[in-house]
Amino acid sequence: MAQGAQSGKVSVDVEGRHLTLSNLDKVLYPDAGFAKGEVIDYYSRIAPVLVPHVVDRPMTVKRYPNGVDEKFFFEKNASRGTPDWVRTVTLPVPGSTKNRDTIDYLVVEGLPTLVWLANLAALELHVPQWMVPPRARKPRTDLIVFDLDPGPPATIAECCEVALLLRDVLEQDGFAPLAKTSGSKGMQVSAPVSCDDPSLTSTYAHRIAKRLEADRGDLVVSRMAKDLRPHKVLVDWSQNNPAKTTVAPYSLRARPQPTVSTPLTWDEVASGEHLSFTSDDVLARVDEHGDLFADVLSDEHRVRLTKTLAGGDE
Structure with missing residues (x-):
């Protein structure tokens, strides 16, 4: 627990790990008056449902040291100040824009690492659709994701319509899809898979x-070209590329308000109503419903993805 403050710093013990937290009163969301201490508090309280969705996944964070209205940077490579108890995994990065052969990725294994990252103003947590378990010989793909991005004036309401179409197709193919908001403009539909x-x-x-x-060209676009996207929802399939990441369930987003990537029920998707949730909203939802995204972690719902299912050489 806190052992006093000096020069804006507080010493805490988090599950046996000693951390020094700083600048807890620094406002990171000016429009909401939401300070770094509240960011740390949110991630501490949401950890029981968040950590299972990021454990064993190499993480990319977006850090906003001076708040969401100021400059940010992506961080993949573990910095020199990374505590020795934080797990890292060294992975190749072919074609790196920074001329690196490998990156020492951070891996969140529990609450201490989550609090440590929050103290660094790592507001957004992004992970791939694959895992690197400690004794695994190679990464294991265990999720498929469709990122639904509305082209103005389309909104999340149109994303909901597309998500329902996508759910029907995926269920016909044997998948068990779940939806969540992105915490920004759009949403994601994910399903557990087993894929070599x-x-x-x-x-x-x-x-x-x-x-x-092809079925709903009035509503859906599958190509990235910006001139094709107004009034439609881009079904971004490319997030399944091993080099890409998607915002993690329960991650904060760097928006004017501290909105969160929030798991939804399909009834909520069908209603298409208010689907923007802040950190307080999400904590209350978890208290009431538990983890609405838990089934993406379930082996019971995991579909073996084969060449036949994938369409072979199509």
Whole structure:
């Protein structure tokens, strides 16, 4: 627990790990008056449902040291100040724009690492659709994701309509999809898979995105070109590329308010109503419903993705 403050610093013990927290009163969300201490408090309280969704996943964070209205930076490589008890995993990064052969990724294994990152103003947590368990010989793809991004004037309401179309297609193929808000403009639909070849999830997701575009060209686009996107929802299948990440469930977003990437019920998606939730909203939802995204972690719902299901060489 806190052992007093000096020069804006507070010493705490988090599950046996000693941490020094600083500048807890620094406001990181000016419009909401939401300070760094509140960011740390949110991540501490949401950890029981957040950590299972990021454990064993190499993490990319977006840090906002001076708040959401100021400059930010992405951080993948563990910095020199990383405590020795924080797990890292060294992975190749072919084609790196920084001419690096490998990156020492951070991996969140529990509450202490989450609090340590929050103290660094790592507001947003982004993870890939694959894991690196401690004794695994190679990464294991275990999720497929469709990122739904509305092109103005389309909104999350149109994303909900597309999510329902996507749910029907995925369920027909044997998947158990779940939806969450992005915490920003759009939403994601994810499902658990078992896949030895990570290219198969991209192949399958691309095929489904093109199918939805063919069926509902008035609403759906599968191509990235900006001139195609107004009034429509981009079904971004490319987030399944092993080099890409998606915002983690329960992560804060760097918006004017401290909004959160929030798991939804399908009834909420069908209603298409108010689907923007702040940190306080999400803590209350978890108290009432538990983790609405828990089934993406379930082996019971995991579908074996094969070349046949992925469309072969299509």
